[in-house]
Amino acid sequence: MRKWLLPVGIIVGLILVIGFYVVGIQNTAITKSQAVNKSWGDVQTSYQRRNDLIGNLVNTVKGAADFEKSTLEAVISARAKATQTTIDPTNVTSEQLAQFNQAQSGVSSALSRLLVTVEAYPELKANQNFLKLQDELASTENTIQTARVRFNETIEVYNNHILKFPNNLFLGKYKEKPFFDAEPGAEKAPEVKF
Numbered sequence: 001m002r003k004w005l006l007p008v009g010i011i012v013g014l015i016l017v018i019g020f021y022v023v024g025i026q027n028t029a030i031t032k033s034q035a036v037n038k039s040w041g042d043v044q045t046s047y048q049r050r051n052d053l054i055g056n057l058v059n060t061v062k063g064a065a066d067f068e069k070s071t072l073e074a075v076i077s078a079r080a081k082a083t084q085t086t087i088d089p090t091n092v093t094s095e096q097l098a099q100f101n102q103a104q105s106g107v108s109s110a111l112s113r114l115l116v117t118v119e120a121y122p123e124l125k126a127n128q129n130f131l132k133l134q135d136e137l138a139s140t141e142n143t144i145q146t147a148r149v150r151f152n153e154t155i156e157v158y159n160n161h162i163l164k165f166p167n168n169l170f171l172g173k174y175k176e177k178p179f180f181d182a183e184p185g186a187e188k189a190p191e192v193k194f
Contacts, residue, residue: 022170025167025170025171026170026171028161029158029161029162029167029171029174032154032157032158032161032162033090033158033174035154035157035158036089036151036154036155036158036177037089037090038154039089039147039150039151039153039154039155040087040089040092040151041089042147042150042151043144043147043148043151043180045147046140046143046144046146046147047104047144049140049143050107050137050140050141050144051107053133053136053137053140054107054111054137056133057111057133057134057137077110078103078106078107078109078110078111086100087100089177092177092178093178094178094181097178097179097180097181098181101180101181108141111137148180151180152179152180155177155178155179155180156179158177159176159177162174162175162176163176
């Protein structure tokens with residue numbers, strides 16, 4: 001046999017093994033990146049559900065109570081601002097997440113004021129449509145929180161994959177993505193006034 005065939009075969013075999021390894025790393029990065037995109041879609045879907053419910057809540061409250069116009073306007077305005085803020089999950093930055101979080105915080109704050117104001121209207125509190133919407137909003141807030149937690153879990157898996165050695169040698173075009181952080185001051189309990 002020819003002695004030169006064995007070393008050439010070993011070199012070609014090593015090149016193939018390394019090539020398949022690199023392709024595997026790339027394919028896993030693509031899969032994890034798509035999981036981040038899907039997870040962000042779930043977050044947006046949860047917020048969209050809340051925005052859809054807010055319209056129904058405002059109309060129910062309008063029809064059943066005659067109270068502070070400014071409270072309703074604040075809810076409608078916050079909802080409009082929140083729906084205008086969008087994020088591309090492929091190029092997400094900490095600043096974009098902070099801006100998105102701030103817009104959503106405005107909705108939460110306006111809803112809190114609306115629900116506190118409604119306490120003064122017993123006929124509205126007894127209205128079945130209002131009670132159902134209030135329950136739906138509470139459920140939606142839990143869904144939003146769950147979607148945000150899952151988004152952060154997906155980000156963690158993605159970041160770990162692209163940052164660990166030796167993957168980081170082959171994944172230069174993939175960048176670390178930021179986590180969805182709580183807004184500043186979120187650690188303090190909100191003050192509810194009647």
